[in-house]
Amino acid sequence: MWFRNAQIHRIAPWTPAQEQLLDALLTQHFRDPTSAELQTCGWTAPFEGGDFAHCVNRQILLTYRSEKKLLPGSVVNQVTRAKAVELEEQQGFKPGRKQMKELKEQVTDELLPRAFGIRRDTRVWIDPVNRWLVIDTASPARADEVRHLLFKTLDITLLNVELNEAPVAAMTSWLVANEAPGGFTVDQDVDLRSNMNEKATVRYLHHPLDGADVRQHIEAGKRCTSLAMTWSDRISFVLTDAFVIKRITPLDILKDAADPAESEAEKFDADFVLMTAELARLIADLIEAVGGERADERPLLG
Known part of the structure; x- marks a missing residue:
């Protein structure tokens, strides 16, 4: 249960009604990626079978979930080169830059349904009483993903923590x-x-x-x-x-x-x-x- 990391933000005064909060989170709920999608993200229940916002003692816990399919560039390039050789034999000359780009996109579309997906959860703690929002990640890129979905989902203002001493x-x-x-x-x-x-x-x-x-x-x-x-x-x-x-x-x-x-x-x-x-x-x-x-x-x- 304990967070391993804390990226700390101030929030402007914010007191959401629980029903409105749940409705907002459901509009951006997590779903499995389709065969044509490389990545999806959304909110899920922090506790299995529970609400999308876990509220206890005026504290709120959210869970951001993402799934990304692993499709190594080396594999895409290898298959693309093989298909380029076949295409060259068919048309009698090497495919140009535009053809290679289209070929690579075609290969990516063909391989995506077979790609293995990696699912990751990142928890978010919102403390409306003390005006904190804390993201459980050490990765700036991951925190950016979470903040992006937060802004898309909730009418909430995050503030930089401005310290008197660095x-x-x-x-x-x-x-x-x-x-x-x-x-x-x-x-x-x-x-x-x-x-x-x-x-x-x-x-x-x-x-x-x-x-x-x-x-x-x-x-x-x-x-x-x-x-x-x-x-x-x-x-x-x-x-x-x-x-x-x-x-x-x-x-x-x-x-x-x-x-x-x-x-x-x-x-x-x-x-x-x-x-x-x-x-x-x-x-x-x-x-x-x-x-x-x-x-x-x-x-x-x-």
Whole structure:
């Protein structure tokens, strides 16, 4: 149930009626691709047999689903070349650029029905109370797909989270001072990247970060672009320079605190309530740790 990643957005004040929300999601529901389609996407129920919007404690969970057929370009090109040879023998000369393009399109149409489909789900948590929208992905491209369908489906405004201090500057200062902000501890994974050359990167994994070698890299001009941390002994995670939270892991103290549940539906609800409560506090504390938010919220374009 727990999200593994968090791409965080502010939302403008938004209080949808549940019936209207469900109706809107159904207009963009997921369906299997036809034999002629390479990819489809849409909304599906987060819990099997449930509604398309799973609402508990004024928190909303959505699931974006996509299916893409795997049709390697090398296979298409190989079959196209073979057909081009046959065509050359028939007409007595090599097919031109236009013929090759048409031949490739024909081959793609022929192979699509036999292509293997990969289905992926991405969850979206909407918190109308604290005005957060969080996408469970570390991929910017995947987040773009989800946002595109959100804008197409719902009358919702997403806002950039405008921070008073850049995450890079904040994380670098924590390493230099060898002191994490209140409520947080620094763990043992870090990426340090040069401002002058993006390829010049030093990565430490499972390595103490309070040594002189880390500070020497910073003195040489590198900045922290990814840092593993733990919040309140409850959640471990990695913070990136884009203020994306990755590798979210609830620790034992939270697992022990989970309410016992009899059915799968009750367990799903209990996990969702616990996760949203904890992540809302983590996000608030993390924003405070980087100096808070600026008031000039700018909307993301759909």
